[in-house]
């Protein structure tokens with residue numbers, strides 16, 4: 001396909017992102033985020049994702065949230081590869097015995113002020129994977145958690161809303 005034809009197709013398709021939902025109200029009582037720590041993160045937030053023992057269902061929804069349709073980057077949240085570059089650690093899944101150490105090290109390597117988000121029912125309370133032989137516990141048993149996002153898995157809209165509560169955009 002020629003570049004000119006490709007450009008015509010892109011122009012014809014137009015924007016495909018979902019229209020922006022209302023901005024979450026930080027004073028609605030639903031966000032337990034500490035204002036003194038989020039103040040430094042407003043506007044632009046770098047996110048390091050850690051799969052601590054997920055079934056990968058939550059990862060599919062994270063990919064959708066950061067993809068072109070839900071496009072959470074337009075609200076200032078961006079995935080990064082290193083915790084050294086991150087403000088937020090986004091944790092999915094139960095914490096398995098083998099991932100407890102790497103999760104603690106990842107959070108410790110993330111500079112302050114940092115926030116930890118437990119994404120999905122497994123991360124919050126072990127969910128469907130409770131009682132598994134390799135399961136150590138929910139994320140809050142291993143590292144302090146600032147924000148929880150319920151759902152199995154949470155829908156992309158819920159992920160976008162949680163990150164917008166951090167960016168304030």
Ligand code: SF4
Pocket residue numbers: 053054055056057058092093094119120121122123127128129151152153154
């Ligand atoms: S919350 Fe549901 S989708 Fe997410 S890791 Fe657990 S079982 Fe999988």
